[in-house]
Amino acid sequence: MPKIILDTDPGIDDAQAIAFAIAHPDIELLGLTTVFGNAEIEITTRNALHILDVFGQPQVPVAQGASDPLHQTRYPAPDFVHGTDGLGNIHITQPSSAPVSESAAEFIVRMASENPGEITLVAIGPLTNIAHAVSLDPSLPAKVKSLVVMGGSVAHPGNVTPLAEANFFNDPHAADAVFAHDWPATIIGLDVTLQTVLRDQDLAMIRDAAGRAGKFLWDTSRFYIDFYASRLARLGSTDRSCAMHDASALVYTVLPDAFQLIAGPTRVINDGIAAGQLSVDTQQEPYVLPAWTDRPLTSAAIGVDAPRVLDTFLSAITNHSFN
Template identity: 40%
Template sequence: MKLIIDTDPGVDDTLAIALAVAIPEVELLGLTAIFGNTFVKQSSRNARYLLDFLGYDCPVAEGAALPYGASDYTPSANVHGDEGLGALTTVPEIGKNIDETAAAFLVRMPAKNAGELVVCAIGPLTNIADALALDPAFATNVKSLVIMGGAYAVPGNITPHAEANIYHDAAAADVVFATKMPIVMVGLDATMQTLLTPEDFEAMAVTSPKVGGFVRDISNFYLGFYRSVGVFDGCPMHDSTALLACLFPERFTFEKSGIKVALSGDDIGDTVADASRPEVDVAVGIDAKWAVEYAMAQVATLD
């Protein structure tokens, strides 16, 4: 499967990128960077650093720095750390971004691989909305857009109503859900079922000292955040769950629904069922035991 990951690395993004490199069926054609867990320049730097660390060569294209209509943005340092990778205080600049915007790259690659390329968007959806604005044919050239975002029948994680990726650019997300592109929404309904425990991270480090050890080390910060908000059993594989939906939809339970994003008020960022919108596949369940075991097994192949 040909794949582009639109990402804001990010502790859970790191595991998703590692899985994409590890899974034999995936041909990772590039990473597009977006603001979110970090400022966008940190996102693209982290993406290049992780690709080098994983020994994988593909382009990184830097995208939007701000949400639609915003003049500034503050990342989620309390969740992912000041540099996005847990307690790490310095991340080296390795390599360079390609001389092409994320939106232009997202338009060009599906056009070159029409009907074959899946885009997995695991940050705010601004780059995706920008690609649609640049060339509406993007919507029909992609095989599918798999989104980590939204809270369909469960509470949000950044407000009582909203999931963080959608909340951080609700206007862009609403543009994306209004299109007729094939969309799979993998939100908190599914991702909160896939908890990785501290013991799981320790087991990763044993089977994969380099990559699994790194994931364990940066995840200690992330586990601490979840404990601070009352989740004591572990931390969810948000982004990795979306990646798994690209490859193994049979492991998920889906409902079809149109989605509208609330754009104002206390419920801004809420993903609401709307029969007037084009239907998307909304993940409402997952074989969580399989997902965790599969992710750990794949990480073990990387060292």
């Protein structure tokens, strides 16, 4: 059973991922660590605590993390995607609990030391907390079972620039620093997450089967679905659906054979017009520039059995009794 720490910036699709982590019988959720991204850090932390309340798991610890990128100025939160409250403008109540006193990086380092070789870190926001944690304890990559990252794109165009996916774009220096270390690391990026789609009828099924949690996922998804529908309408589609970005990374932890991977030394471009671009050197040729030389191998997903991933997600959510 994977023991998981979920590094998250809730976020509508983050809420879907948290629901799956709670619902799947083969996942033990040890804690949430929060980061800026889909909203400012105070909002993402509040959202994480509130989500745990709604899903009947207020005892799961939440550690607040980075409010800003490592080096660059933080970009404005994408309130046109997730709403000003990060959860589709549903006007949530104050949570019943508070974050723990440790920072996200301290929490990750302590838990990895207490559970050597057992924890899978799943990062579904900017990688700032992970970069801080490995800076705090350079032996961290050897202490975790694996690192799974929702971010980047190998071949598909980006979603914030033609080259960059949002999580890597929001802190490219952190992403590049993280992949300089020798983790057992896998990237689940836009190449596969855009193939795994939640339709309105799927979300309605969750609403009708999963009690208060299901209604919450339905309510928060309205803003998100409207955003995707507006983009699809420009392409002449009337479809109402959304990509299952963050939850796909969680599904990978229990269903890795549904994903096709490549591997190679990995960089994330730090600045300029290509800032946030993922580059995986699958050829490992002696190139003129040595930027990929002596970097460890990182795996990245380029293919997915999307129906299996979707079915695994829906089955876990609709069959779980959220208290």
